[in-house]
Amino acid sequence: MSATPAIAVRDLSFAYDGALILERVDLTVLPGEFVGLVGPNAGGKSTLLKLILGLLSPQRGQIHVFGEPPRRAARHIGYVPQFPGFPRDFPIAVEQVVAMGRLGQGPWWGWTRHTDREAARRALAAVGAEGLAERRIGALSGGQLQRVLLARALVTEPRLLILDEPTANVDQRAEGDIFDLLAGLDPRPTILVVSHDIAFISAYVHRVACLNRTLTCHPTDALDGELVQHLYGTRLRAVAHDLPGPCPGAHRHHR
Amino acid sequence: MNAFLDALIHYDFLQGALVAGLLASIGCGVVGTLVVVKRIAFMAGGIAHSVLGGMGAALYFGVDPLLGALFAAILSALLIGGVRLAWAAQEDTLIGALWAIGMAVGILFIAKTPGYATDLISLLFGNILLVPERALWFMGVLDVVLLVVVGLCYRQFVAVIFDEEFARLRGVPVAFFYLLLLCLVAVTVVLLIQVVGLILVIALLTLPAAIAGHYLHSLGAMMVAATLLGMVFTSGGLALSYGPDLPAGPTMILLAGAAYVFSALVARLLARHRAAQRARAGG
Numbered sequence: 001m002s003a004t005p006a007i008a009v010r011d012l013s014f015a016y017d018g019a020l021i022l023e024r025v026d027l028t029v030l031p032g033e034f035v036g037l038v039g040p041n042a043g044g045k046s047t048l049l050k051l052i053l054g055l056l057s058p059q060r061g062q063i064h065v066f067g068e069p070p071r072r073a074a075r076h077i078g079y080v081p082q083f084p085g086f087p088r089d090f091p092i093a094v095e096q097v098v099a100m101g102r103l104g105q106g107p108w109w110g111w112t113r114h115t116d117r118e119a120a121r122r123a124l125a126a127v128g129a130e131g132l133a134e135r136r137i138g139a140l141s142g143g144q145l146q147r148v149l150l151a152r153a154l155v156t157e158p159r160l161l162i163l164d165e166p167t168a169n170v171d172q173r174a175e176g177d178i179f180d181l182l183a184g185l186d187p188r189p190t191i192l193v194v195s196h197d198i199a200f201i202s203a204y205v206h207r208v209a210c211l212n213r214t215l216t217c218h219p220t221d222a223l224d225g226e227l228v229q230h231l232y233g234t235r236l237r238a239v240a241h242d243l244p245g246p247c248p249g250a251h252r253h254h255r
Numbered sequence: 256m257n258a259f260l261d262a263l264i265h266y267d268f269l270q271g272a273l274v275a276g277l278l279a280s281i282g283c284g285v286v287g288t289l290v291v292v293k294r295i296a297f298m299a300g301g302i303a304h305s306v307l308g309g310m311g312a313a314l315y316f317g318v319d320p321l322l323g324a325l326f327a328a329i330l331s332a333l334l335i336g337g338v339r340l341a342w343a344a345q346e347d348t349l350i351g352a353l354w355a356i357g358m359a360v361g362i363l364f365i366a367k368t369p370g371y372a373t374d375l376i377s378l379l380f381g382n383i384l385l386v387p388e389r390a391l392w393f394m395g396v397l398d399v400v401l402l403v404v405v406g407l408c409y410r411q412f413v414a415v416i417f418d419e420e421f422a423r424l425r426g427v428p429v430a431f432f433y434l435l436l437l438c439l440v441a442v443t444v445v446l447l448i449q450v451v452g453l454i455l456v457i458a459l460l461t462l463p464a465a466i467a468g469h470y471l472h473s474l475g476a477m478m479v480a481a482t483l484l485g486m487v488f489t490s491g492g493l494a495l496s497y498g499p500d501l502p503a504g505p506t507m508i509l510l511a512g513a514a515y516v517f518s519a520l521v522a523r524l525l526a527r528h529r530a531a532q533r534a535r536a537g538g
Contacts, residue, residue, distance in 0.1 A: 053424060074424050085418040090292065091472045092417065100414050104426035109407045136472045152421075 004067040006031045006160050006190040007052060012061030014047060021047045025061070025215045031159070034183070034191045036205035038198045043212040045194045046082065049164050052192070053079055065160065073160075075104060078153030078189070082164040084145065088138040094148050095120050095133040101155035123151040127181060143174035150178070154185070161185075163193040179204045259497045269493075271391060272383040272503065276489025278394040279450045279459070282401055282443035284482025287464040288474060289405075290440060293416045296461050298335055298437070301350035303444045303456040305331040305357025310378060311364030320378075321393055324448060328441035331357060336437040340430050381452030381504035383493065390449055397442050404439060412436060413474060450489060451504035462511040463488065469522035488514070 007029040014022040021044045029035050039045050050056045051063055054070030065073035078101070098120035099112050124130045129147040132140065140148060146166055153161060161182075167175035175197075182191060183204050195201045202208060209217045263269045290299050309327020310320045331353050339346045365375060377385065405412065414422040415432045423429045440460075447456045467480035492507025 055420065055423065074426060077424070079421070079424055081420070085420045090417055091468060091474055091477060092413070093473065096413075097417070100410075100417065100421070101425065103410060103414050103422065108411070111409055 004031075005029060005064070006033070006066060007192065008062075008064040008067075009048075009052070010062045012048075012051065012058050012063060014044075014051060014056065014058050014060075016047070020213065022051075022211075022215075023213050025211070027209060027215055027217070029190060029192060031190050032188070033207065034188075034205045035193070036198070036201040036208045037192060037194045037211055038196065038201070038208055039211035041196070045211050046164055048211060048215075049079075049162055049192075049194060053077060053162065075156070076159045078156060078158030078161045080146075080149050080153045080161075080163040080166050082166075082168055082194075084149065086137075090137060092137050093133070094124070094129075094135050094137060094140070097137055097148060098123055098133075098151045098155050101152040105156065119155050120151070123155040124148070126154060126185070127151045128177075143170040143177070146170055146174070146178060147181075150181070157187075158189050161189045161191045163191070165194050165196065167195070167197075175200065259494045262497065268384050269497075271386050271388065272493055273490060274391055275383055275386040275394065275450055276493060276507075277486055278391065278398055279446045280463075280482050280485030280489055281398045282446040283459050283463055283485040284480075285401055285405055285478045286439050286443040287460045287485070288467070288477045288481050289412065289416060289436060291461055291464040291468060292474065292477075293436070295437075295440070296457060297347065298339075298350055299440050299444065299460055300457045301335060301354045302328055302331050302437070302441050303448070303453050303460075304354045306444060306448065306453050307361030307378065308357035308359075308364070309361075311361030311368075315364040315368045321390060321445065321449075324445045325442070327357065328444050329438055332437035332441040333434060336434045340433065377452065378448075379452050379454045380502060381448065381450055381455065383450050383489075383503045386449050394446055394449060397446050401439055401442060404435070408432065408435070451507060455504055455508045458508045458511055459485065459488070462515045466515055466518045469518050484511075484514070 005028045007027060009025055009027040012022055012025040013020070025044075025048065027048075037045055037048070047056065051058055052065065052070055054074055063070055066076055095117065096112065099116040101123070102116045102119055121130065121133060124133055124147075127147040127150050129144060129151060132144060132148060137145070137148070146169070150163075150166065153163075163182075167178055170178070179201070182193070191205075193201065193205070198208065207217060207219055209215055259269075263273065290296055306324045306327045309323040309325075309330075311323075312318075312327075313320045313323025335346070335350055335353060338349045361378075362375075374382070411422070411427050411432050414425070414427055415429050415436070419429050419433075422432075443460065444453070444456050447459050451459050463481040463484035464477060466484055467477040471477045471480055488507050488511040492510045493503050495501070495510065496503045496506035
């Protein structure tokens with residue numbers, strides 16, 4: 001594995017309409033890691049993802065993805081949004097949606113090619129949704145749609161997979177299925193997944209980053225109920241984030 | 256109807272009208288589908304109405320009004336698109352303003368045009384029987400431009416219409432294709448103005464594609480079906496209007512409107528029927 005981090009966020013601050021959303025955030029994710037990003041609503045999770053994806057630009061600090069600025073690295077990233085950015089009644093079949101992940105590869109002109117179709121079928125098979133290829137996107141259940149969005153992100157065989165609450169709109173069994181699927185991907189990309197369910201994801205991820213405007217990291221074996229209460233509860237400011245080791249940026253947050 | 260077919264064989268102006276309708280239908284099918292699916296009918300309406308400014312100015316300065324229309328349509332498409340990309344909140348206000356300002360400019364120019372002989376009503380509501388042969392060639396060229404651009408960039412258009420954020424992440428120049436789409440809408444508006452005038456354009460642009468969308472679930476199929484429906488409405492409206500000597504444009508629009516209402520009701524009933532069947536099968 002190369003020594004270049006998959007994600008390197010340094011001293012990042014971001015304000016939107018005068019409100020400070022992210023304050024001096026540091027985060028390093030190494031190639032091959034499976035990192036969970038948790039935190040309360042409006043804590044800045046989706047904003048951080050959008051910055052890493054290059055959809056937003058930081059006012060202060062730096063972001064590198066595989067050593068490149070986010071815009072340049074976008075071709076290495078697969079992204080699964082929290083809410084699908086399209087109307088459900090759009091007249092399009094699942095296979096076409098997945099093949100869209102391969103835009104930007106091959107010539108810029110022309111229609112969906114045979115190789116795009118085959119890649120889409122492979123990606124659907126990888127998420128256990130090969131039977132859905134011909135279905136209309138609006139005819140899918142919440143869990144099926146989530147698998148299709150995952151296939152769209154995987155169709156380019158990304159080195160980094162970023163998921164924003166991939167299980168917010170599915171039932172508990174489908175939630176487990178999707179995380180099992182992520183853990184079993186082969187080859188497994190580096191994964192950064194946002195979740196509100198800290199207890200659930202700690203069974204899967206190596207490390208949890210807690211974001212509530214500022215960011216702190218914890219190895220998963222240090223997670224317990226008290227921490228969760230601290231993260232979401234009123235005593236948040238009293239937490240001494242004092243964990244050594246795997247999170248190079250954590251120390252900045254000592255108070 | 257037989258009287259219409261008989262006249263069609265004998266009169267050049269009717270043949271020209273029929274061809275104009277068929278040529279316009281290609282634009283209305285291909286671009287109309289994109290407009291309906293992207294839900295930018297109001298935007299298309301704004302572009303259509305602001306065209307009067309360009310036509311009026313062209314008449315005043317003695318230029319071909321079609322060129323004036325094309326220029327005004329593309330200018331307002333770029334203005335509306337640019338504002339939408341820069342600050343989305345003001346989009347509908349700007350479209351409304353451009354809509355009215357374009358018409359006001361056009362009326363002023365027409366009022367001051369020396370030796371004014373243009374029939375304002377035929378600009379607003381179209382006069383398909385007066386389409387000159389030169390305009391037919393112009394329409395043919397615009398159709399070819401539309402088909403080539405959509406054919407070459409089909410994947411990019413679908414991606415930008417379907418999910419702008421994802422398209423941006425995949426490196427598609429979203430702003431460029433969004434503005435290009437609006438320019439295609441502008442070209443189509445100019446095509447359709449020949450047939451039904453600028454007030455009625457919006458109906459012919461959206462209704463055939465909307466009817467196709469009731470039953471079809473792929474963009475390509477919708478484009479083909481909407482083109483065929485557009486041909487049925489323009490030719491049918493022309494035929495229906497001939498006997499009682501009605502204006503052709505409004506007749507086409509009423510035919511399309513009636514078909515749309517009927518189709519919407521049928522689609523509703525079908526959906527209810529299917530849901531009931533599924534519930535029975537499930538219970």
